[in-house]
Amino acid sequence: MKKIKILGIGGTISSLQSNEGFKPGISVESIIQYIPRVLEYYTLEVEEIMMVDSANLQPEDWIIIAEKIKDNLNDVTVHGVVLTHGTDTMAYSAAATSILLRNITKPVVFTGSQIPLEIFSSDAQRNLIDAIRVAGETNIAESVIVFNSKVYRGSRTIKLREYDLSAFETIDPFPLAEISRTIDIIDPFIKTRSKAQTWLDGGLNVNVALIKIFPGLDPKIIENLPELGYEGIVLECYGAGNIPILKRSLVKCIKNLRSMNIPVIITSMCIYGRAELYLYETGKMAKDAGAISGFDMLSEVALIKLMWALNKTNDFDEIKDIIYSNVAGEINTVIGPLT
Known part of the structure; x- marks a missing residue:
C-alpha cells in the first residue's frame, strides 16, 4: 500500500x-x-x-x-x-x-x-x-x-x-x-x-511589517518602523494600489524609506484585485516614490515573499526582481506582472 x-x-x-x-x-x-x-x-x-x-x-x-x-x-x-x-x-x-x-x-x-x-x-x-x-x-x-x-x-x-x-x-x-x-x-x-x-531555498527575515492603510493613518507610524528594526514593509492599499497623496500623504514617507534602502511592496486590499501603479495618480506617485508593485499577490503572501527576499539580499534591485518573479504560482502570469 x-x-x-x-x-x-x-x-x-x-x-x-x-x-x-x-x-x-x-x-x-x-x-x-x-x-x-x-x-x-x-x-x-x-x-x-x-x-x-x-x-x-x-x-x-x-x-x-x-x-x-x-x-x-x-x-x-x-x-x-x-x-x-x-x-x-x-x-x-x-x-x-x-x-x-x-x-x-x-x-x-x-x-x-x-x-x-x-x-x-x-x-x-x-x-x-x-x-x-x-x-x-x-x-x-x-x-x-x-x-x-x-x-x-x-x-x-x-x-x-x-x-x-x-x-x-x-x-x-x-x-x-x-x-x-x-x-x-x-x-x-x-x-x-x-x-x-x-x-x-534560504530562510526568512522576520523584520517585515504588513500595514493596512486607512483614512486618518499618520505617516509617522510607517516612517518609524525602521527604528523598531523593520527592514521591509508591505502596504495593503486601496483599489489598484492607491495611497493618499494630499492630507497625510504617504509619498514622502515612501521616498524616505527608499532612501534608507527599505523596500515597500504595495498590494491591493481588494481580494480580487491587483496593484496597478500606473493606473491612477495616487498609485503612480507611490511607484515614482520607490514603491514596488505586488501585482495580484495576496498581502499575506507578499509579506512572506519579502521576508524570503530579504533573507537572500539587501540589494534593492535584486529584491525587486525577486518580488517580480513568479516563484510558486503566487502571481497570475496571464494578467501580470504589471508594473
Missing part, C-alpha cells in the same frame, strides 16, 4: 474543550483512529511536529515545518505528505512552504477543520480523508490546502469565513481540483510529480 506521512501541527482539528476554551490536545496518532477505513487503502505514518493553536505559529515555525516536509518528500517510500493544521494561519503556512521549498515533487496537503474532531458534527474526518486521497491519488506536486471538498493552491488561498465549513477561497477563478467520488483536476497548469530532490 502507498505510504502517506501525516504531520501534526495542532489546530481546531486536534482541540479539546477546556476552561479557557478550545485548545489543541489530541495527538495526530489519535486523530487517525477516527478514520479507520483509510487504513484499508493506505499505510499512514504519523509524526507530531508541534501541538499549537495556529494563532501561535511564527515564521520560525514555518522553517521547521518546511524542513520536515522536505525530508519526507526526499524519502522515496513516502507517496505524499498531509499536515493537520489550524485554519487561522493555514494559508500562511501553505504559502510559506511553497515559497521556501524548491522542487516540490509530491503532494503537500494542508488540512484541518472548522469544528473540533470530538464534536459529532465535525468536518474533520471528511477533510482528512479528502487530504489523504489527494496525497495518494493525484499527481499534484505543490503545496495545497484541501478543505470542504476543494483543492486550493497554497500561494493563492485566503481564509474568508470564520464559522462556515467552506472556510477558504482561492483568488483564482477556480480551485485546482474538486473532490467527490473522483478527484477532478480543473487547473491545467498544476505542477506534477517528479523524482527531483526537494531543497530548502
Whole structure:
C-alpha cells in the first residue's frame, strides 16, 4: 500500500474543550483512529511536529515545518505528505512552504477543520480523508490546502469565513481540483510529480511589517518602523494600489524609506484585485516614490515573499526582481506582472 506521512501541527482539528476554551490536545496518532477505513487503502505514518493553536505559529515555525516536509518528500517510500493544521494561519503556512521549498515533487496537503474532531458534527474526518486521497491519488506536486471538498493552491488561498465549513477561497477563478467520488483536476497548469530532490531555498527575515492603510493613518507610524528594526514593509492599499497623496500623504514617507534602502511592496486590499501603479495618480506617485508593485499577490503572501527576499539580499534591485518573479504560482502570469 502507498505510504502517506501525516504531520501534526495542532489546530481546531486536534482541540479539546477546556476552561479557557478550545485548545489543541489530541495527538495526530489519535486523530487517525477516527478514520479507520483509510487504513484499508493506505499505510499512514504519523509524526507530531508541534501541538499549537495556529494563532501561535511564527515564521520560525514555518522553517521547521518546511524542513520536515522536505525530508519526507526526499524519502522515496513516502507517496505524499498531509499536515493537520489550524485554519487561522493555514494559508500562511501553505504559502510559506511553497515559497521556501524548491522542487516540490509530491503532494503537500494542508488540512484541518472548522469544528473540533470530538464534536459529532465535525468536518474533520471528511477533510482528512479528502487530504489523504489527494496525497495518494493525484499527481499534484505543490503545496495545497484541501478543505470542504476543494483543492486550493497554497500561494493563492485566503481564509474568508470564520464559522462556515467552506472556510477558504482561492483568488483564482477556480480551485485546482474538486473532490467527490473522483478527484477532478480543473487547473491545467498544476505542477506534477517528479523524482527531483526537494531543497530548502534560504530562510526568512522576520523584520517585515504588513500595514493596512486607512483614512486618518499618520505617516509617522510607517516612517518609524525602521527604528523598531523593520527592514521591509508591505502596504495593503486601496483599489489598484492607491495611497493618499494630499492630507497625510504617504509619498514622502515612501521616498524616505527608499532612501534608507527599505523596500515597500504595495498590494491591493481588494481580494480580487491587483496593484496597478500606473493606473491612477495616487498609485503612480507611490511607484515614482520607490514603491514596488505586488501585482495580484495576496498581502499575506507578499509579506512572506519579502521576508524570503530579504533573507537572500539587501540589494534593492535584486529584491525587486525577486518580488517580480513568479516563484510558486503566487502571481497570475496571464494578467501580470504589471508594473
